[in-house]
Amino acid sequence: MHAHKWHWTKCPKRAIFICIFILITTFNFAVSQPTSNDCVLNLGNSSWFSFSSCEGGDWGGFLYKKCCGGAFQEYLYALGQRANQTGQIYLDSTEQSNCLNTKHFEDNVLSCGIEKLTSGGGGCSGFSINDVHHRLRDNLRSLKEKCELVSSGDDWDQSCGSCMKSWEDIHSNNSESTKDESDICRFAVLVTLTSSRIEDETRVRKIYQCLGQDSDKVRSMYCNQQANLFVHRILQTGEHKRSIKIGTGICILIGGILGLVAIVLILYLSKRWCKSTFLQEKDASKCAMPKGSGNLAVPIKEVYSATNNLNELNFIGEGTAGKVYKGTLSNKQHVAVKHIINDGYVETFVREVRSLSYVRHPNLVALLGYCENKKECFLIYELCPNGNLSEWLFGKKNVLSWIQRLEIAIDSATGLWFLHTFPERCIVHRDIKPTNILLGTNFEAKLSDFGLSKVIELGEAYASSEVRGTFGYVDPEYQSNHQVNPLGDIYSFGVVLLQILSGKKVINMNMNKPLPLNKLAKSFSRVGSISTGFADPKLDGNYSAEAFDLTLKLALSCTALRQHRPSMEQVVIQLKEALDISTKASSSPHHSTQDLS
Incomplete structure (x- = not known):
């Protein structure tokens, strides 16, 4: 019997190691599984x-x-x-x-x-x-x-x-x-x-x-119920009149026919009225364009012809409100067509037409027209063939040089400066982020998507509103006081500028504790390794360290407390200074690797 006992001393060392490895792996797998x-x-x-x-x-x-x-x-x-x-x-x-x-x-x-x-x-x-x-x-x-x-x-x-x-x-x-x-x-x-x-x-x-x-089903049942109750009450109110004698059978017949017609008419009108009480607000806002924008109206046939009937081969992007297609108008102009099919976003894009109908600037995407139909709406813009900034910062193949990044930042800041100082009013964008910065043929930057924009009239310091924007780019102070003013855009631009410098997402989810980008940048600045530790690896060291540090400090000042933030005019001036430093460094015969553009 003793001959059949297990002796660990006879087990090969390799087998022991394999057993231990299997036990540890099994334990780790079990621990890692989510439980209730x-x-x-x-x-x-x-x-x-x-x-x-x-x-x-x-x-x-x-x-x-x-x-x-x-x-x-x-x-x-x-x-x-x-x-x-x-x-x-x-x-x-x-x-x-x-x-x-x-x-x-x-x-x-x-x-x-x-x-x-x-x-x-x-x-x-x-x-x-x-x-x-x-x-x-x-x-x-x-x-x-x-x-x-x-x-x-x-x-x-x-x-x-x-x-x-x-x-x-x-x-x-x-x-x-x-x-x-x-x-x-x-x-x-x-x-x-x-x-x-x-x-x-x-x-x-x-x-x-x-x-x-389904809300439409409930609404229909409710309307039918209300209409039936309405008719039932009418019939009840006529109960006491049944004792009244009608002179002749002809009068009874005529009265019955007229009564039946009246009941059918009341039933029909009451259903129409009931349905309108549910849908009036929704339908009233659908594609309702501002007065004076009629010269931008484009026929529906032109839209479908330009996009080859919304052919999927012309599809270039998709947002929460619908899809975007490239197309060519009858005048041979290349355009981007936004197809709005989600009713919940119609009001948002009506505001976009209001913002862009009368505002023109080289650094704002141009609204060329719109088309409204019963079931769908279209917004027609100039086509920016190089896509948006996000695709270039976070794409695997695309790389922007240091000089290009500074020029894109200057263009974007110039567009915001124009909006904030628009004559007789201030336009706050409220959704500045890389996907809303489009790039033209020569990589000139144009701000887009004015669906959340807010107008502040002359003499007013701010406008009150529920918090709007994209997570990670929204000013924390705006989230707490609900006061819309240009400082919120400046904060968002500061976050975008940090992304231009680092090529990083707005929140670093790869860390043990997710950290907002501005706090991550501050942590690098405290240890003194600003450019080498925070710079986008895609730059491969080809940038001016002096210009990089200047731009990083500017970005951090944009995300500081409101009283310490610069105006967009000051932002443009400092970015141009950084570009000037970089241009001189790249042309110098004695520049180092860190000074290349």
């Missing part, structure tokens, strides 16, 4: 949410996949539970990822739209329960009152229609909001309502079932 313990939400304890079915709805198109509606309901309810305990509404991206990647959820939950509900994106994404009670108080009260009556009985159509109407009205409180931004505010209100009804799962479920449905 990593998630801050209390998932899986609700008895009536079933995320394996497709019965949850797509919430009016908010979800990309209809069959993850059930999982979305459970996620919303879990947010409500957490909000009830902590007062916070949305998770940050890391917390959300830990929850959605657990085994509790199926794979179809990923990339279905839930990821849009994260904190840190500005607007309502950073709201707490207290913020909703303070800033969206009327919306919360209305949703609570209208959705309180939602039931599963015969009056479902009417009660759900009222709830849906209140839900959609949350968008109307801010005419500048995009659809996604409005949705984030709507769900902030809904999570707040859920947190106050957390013990009544049945009530919350009925509200979710109502709001998760």
Whole structure:
């Protein structure tokens, strides 16, 4: 028997090492897998949410996949539970990822739209329960009152229609909001309502079932219900008149026919009226162009002819509002055509026409025309053949020289300077970022996408507005005080300038603790290795160290506290100084590698 015992001393050393390696690898794999313990939400304890079915709805198109509606309901309810305990509404991206990647959820939950509900994106994404009670108080009260009556009985159509109407009205409180931004505010209100009804799962479920449905279907059911009630009341009011004797049978026949015609007419008109109460605000703003811009109108046939019927071979990009195509007009001019098909962004691009109809500058993309149709709108711009700055900074093949980068920065700053000092008013762009800086034939920079622009009238220091912009480029002070002025653009430009210098993303996610770009730049400046440590490796040392340091200090001053930021005029002057230094260094016979352009 002893002969069959295992003796470690007889095991070859190589086998021992292999065994140990397998044990360590298996342990690390097990530890690395996301578990429900990593998630801050209390998932899986609700008895009536079933995320394996497709019965949850797509919430009016908010979800990309209809069959993850059930999982979305459970996620919303879990947010409500957490909000009830902590007062916070949305998770940050890391917390959300830990929850959605657990085994509790199926794979179809990923990339279905839930990821849009994260904190840190500005607007309502950073709201707490207290913020909703303070800033969206009327919306919360209305949703609570209208959705309180939602039931599963015969009056479902009417009660759900009222709830849906209140839900959609949350968008109307801010005419500048995009659809996604409005949705984030709507769900902030809904999570707040859920947190106050957390013990009544049945009530919350009925509200979710109502709001998760197709809004057009609910609206139609509600209109039919209202019309039928309206006719029913008319018929009831005529009950007491039945005792009145009609002189002849002919009069009865004529009266009956006229009454029937009247009822049909009332039914038709009441449905039309009901539908208009839901859609009036939405339709009123669709492609409504400002007066005096008629000379920019382009026939729909010209648009389709220019793009070869929106041929995919002419597709050059896509944004949240629709696709962009290159094309050639009948006058042989090359253009970029933006096809707007998302109703939630129509108002945004109406503002773009208003901003660009009367404003012309070499460093602003030129609006050449627009086309409005019942179901779609088009904006027609000059074509910038070299794409946008982001493609050149972060693309794998494209490389901009040091001189080109300075010239692009000067052009962009000059365009902003022009906007900020526009006669009799100041135009604040509010969305300065590399993708909104287009590059012309000779790499001249042109600011584009004025959908979030804000006009400040002469004599006013600022305009108040909900926070708009792109995460990472929005001025922190603007996020806190909601005051729009040129200093917000200066901050955004400072971030872009740091990216021009470093070729880095706005937030470095490769570090143990994600760090904003301006803070990363400051950390390099403190250790004295500014140019060598922070410069874009693609430059390969071909730049003037003196000009680089000057430009970096300028970028940091743009992202400093508001009282320490330069004006765009001062920014242009200092950038031209950096360009002059670089040009002289490149032409000097004694320059070093660090002084090449």
